[in-house]
Structure formats: structure tokens, C-alpha cells
Amino acid sequence: MKTLFRTCCLAALAALTFAAVPVLADDAGDIRLPTPEKSGGMPLLDALAARKSNRRTTGAAPTHQQLANLLWAANGITRPDGKRTAPSAMNRQEIDIAVLTAEGLYEWDEEENKLEREETREDLSDQLNGASVMLIFTYDKDDQTPAYAQVDCGFVGQNAYLYCTSQQWNCVFLGSIDRAKLARALECDADEVLYGMRIGIR
Numbered sequence: 001m002k003t004l005f006r007t008c009c010l011a012a013l014a015a016l017t018f019a020a021v022p023v024l025a026d027d028a029g030d031i032r033l034p035t036p037e038k039s040g041g042m043p044l045l046d047a048l049a050a051r052k053s054n055r056r057t058t059g060a061a062p063t064h065q066q067l068a069n070l071l072w073a074a075n076g077i078t079r080p081d082g083k084r085t086a087p088s089a090m091n092r093q094e095i096d097i098a099v100l101t102a103e104g105l106y107e108w109d110e111e112e113n114k115l116e117r118e119e120t121r122e123d124l125s126d127q128l129n130g131a132s133v134m135l136i137f138t139y140d141k142d143d144q145t146p147a148y149a150q151v152d153c154g155f156v157g158q159n160a161y162l163y164c165t166s167q168q169w170n171c172v173f174l175g176s177i178d179r180a181k182l183a184r185a186l187e188c189d190a191d192e193v194l195y196g197m198r199i200g201i202r
């Protein structure tokens with residue numbers, strides 16, 4: 001009876017453990033991100049006053065929670081109709097964010113809150129350049145005109161700047177990136193790679 005009781009307790013404990021711990025990376029290398037934290041942080045006016053570009057972006061590897069929070073702040077869904085933290089011309093929501101870390105290259109799926117692994121033969125370490133994370137902003141030119149995409153990308157970049165400031169992370173928005181190489185890795189055209197942003201987590 002005692003053994004049966006112990007077996008039942010162990011089975012219940014195992015079930016609880018597996019229910020509580022999400023599977024973080026599946027066989028394809030995709031990462032299911034945790035729910036982003038959507039409140040708190042530095043007051044907005046303090047973040048505006050402190051925002052700056054800082055090119056010393058070497059830093060610690062990002063946790064999945066940090067990535068979830070950063071991505072949601074940059075261009076996450078805020079409303080039942082799918083609208084975002086950043087505005088977009090004609091609500092086209094055309095800005096996609098790729099995430100480069102020392103672990104690899106991923107495409108952010110904002111609806112699934114997931115990072116989809118991009119397999120590439122390109123060595124992107126020169127693009128990451130020791131940063132904790134690099135965001136790469138792209139768009140599909142069938143979905144938006146280049147002029148609007150540039151502006152929409154600026155809003156997303158400013159959101160990321162303010163979030164990084166609120167976390168006291170160094171960051172810099174980048175026009176000088178190797179678009180041809182990044183486009184090969186992301187399987188898009190070079191003129192669909194808009195900007196990058198390197199971030200150093202301290």
C-alpha cells in the first residue's frame with residue numbers, strides 16, 4: 001500500500017513537472033517563447049531622456065524571456081484585431097523581425113510567440129559582432145512600398161530602443177549591414193533587408 005502511494009505521488013509529481021516546464025526548443029530547433037512581460041519598466045519620459053545609441057554591444061546571451069519581452073515591445077500584438085505596439089502605413093504590418101544570436105538565426109512568429117530556426121550556411125558572426133542579439137528588420141516588397149516600409153521600420157526600431165533603454169542595455173540601430181549576406185541567409189532580396197539593431201545585454 002505504501003509502495004502504491006509512493007508510486008502515485010511520484011507519477012503526480014512527474015506530471016506536474018512536465019506541465020510546468022514548457023518545451024523550449026523542438027526537433028527543428030524552433031523556440032517557443034515564454035509569455036512576454038507587458039507591464040512595469042522605466043517610466044516612458046525617463047526612457048526618452050536616457051535613450052541613446054551605444055555601440056558597445058558585446059554582452060550576455062539573451063534569455064528566452066528577454067527575447068520575448070524585447071520582441072513584444074518592438075512590434076508585438078496588443079489588440080484583439082491583431083494591431084501592434086508599432087503603427088504601420090495602411091495597417092500593412094509588413095515589418096518582419098529576424099533574431100540573430102550566438103545560438104543561430106531565427107524568424108520571429110509574433111502570432112505563435114515563437115522563434116523559427118533558419119538554417120543557413122552563411123557565417124553571420126561578423127554581423128553579430130559579439131553582440132548579445134542582433135535584430136534584422138525585413139519586409140516583403142509585395143506587401144508595402146519601400147518608402148512606407150522605411151518609416152514603419154523606424155517606429156519598430158524606436159520601440160526597441162526605448163525597451164533596451166528601460167533595461168539599461170546598450171543598443172544601436174544600423175544602416176551599415178551586409179544586406180546581400182543577410183538576404184542570402186534569410187532567403188529574401190537584398191533590398192528587402194531594411195536595417196539591423198545590435199543589442200548588448202548587461
Ligand SMILES: Cc1cc2nc3c(=O)[nH]c(=O)nc-3n(C[C@H](O)[C@H](O)[C@H](O)COP(=O)(O)O)c2cc1C
Binds near residue numbers: 051053054172177
Ligand atoms: C536610419 C539609421 C541608420 C543608422 N545607421 C547606423 C550605422 O550604420 N552605424 C552606427 O554606428 N550608427 C547608426 N545609426 C545610429 C546613429 O548614428 C545615431 O542614432 C545618431 O548618431 C544619433 O545618436 P543617438 O541615437 O545616440 O541619439 C543609425 C541611425 C539611424 C536612424
